[in-house]
Amino acid sequence: MRLFAGELQKLLPSDVIIVDATNQGNKFDTLTGIPSLTYLFEKKLIELPNQTGEDKTKNQFLIHELKYMKMAQHFDLLDACLRCDTVIRMYYYVGSYNPNFSVRNIPKQKTELSDDDIEALSVFGPPDEQKKKELLAQRAKEVAHQNILNEQARINVNKRKTSY
């Protein structure tokens, strides 16, 4: 995947960022693999929509896979979910629960609001707490995107070095 990432990135618009989220260890590892998703279900951090009939049939596949992971027939839905979660763990996670089991040790930067942000917020009266939080989250997202691009640039430089 890492080989294609640079070439694919050129074809896609700049909003779409490709991340190599392959699991380096065992797929069934309790800390980094599929069983680690149980934590998210226990804490209600995953939301599955369940309104129409279509939703229910889609959920049935996922629930069946969650319960009987190693049975013969499966659609690899959990693998795809794990890819999403590894990306969140690697770049976007900003909680107090700092997992030791991040796939790669990427330094997490603290995001703070700049003076310009606070000024812009307090134009129409005192700044609202909710708006402050939203702006902080937005800044964290931007920092994460920058981190991904920096890492991709680092990988590309290393690839060039090895190719000579």
Place this chain on the structure above:
Amino acid sequence: MLRPMVSNQNMLSDDLIYQCLKDNETYYDDYIPKMHEVVILGVDFAIIDNKFEAEKKNSAYFTMAVWVYNLLTNTRQQKNVFFDRGL
């Protein structure tokens, strides 16, 4: 917290899954994220060399899950799921 797995085949109990189902929401074909949300597509696919291996296991060749991560509430909403068996 993380619990030790009793056996490899039973990963989760029913209660844990059903508490995450939301009756108000449906799967989206088109979703516009808010400023503090990130859309993440997780893709798992088999290359052509592994086609026979996938056929033997009767599993899908291409699977995609669409999650939206909310940085404010630290929740992951599953917005869509797609899988295909043909190349």
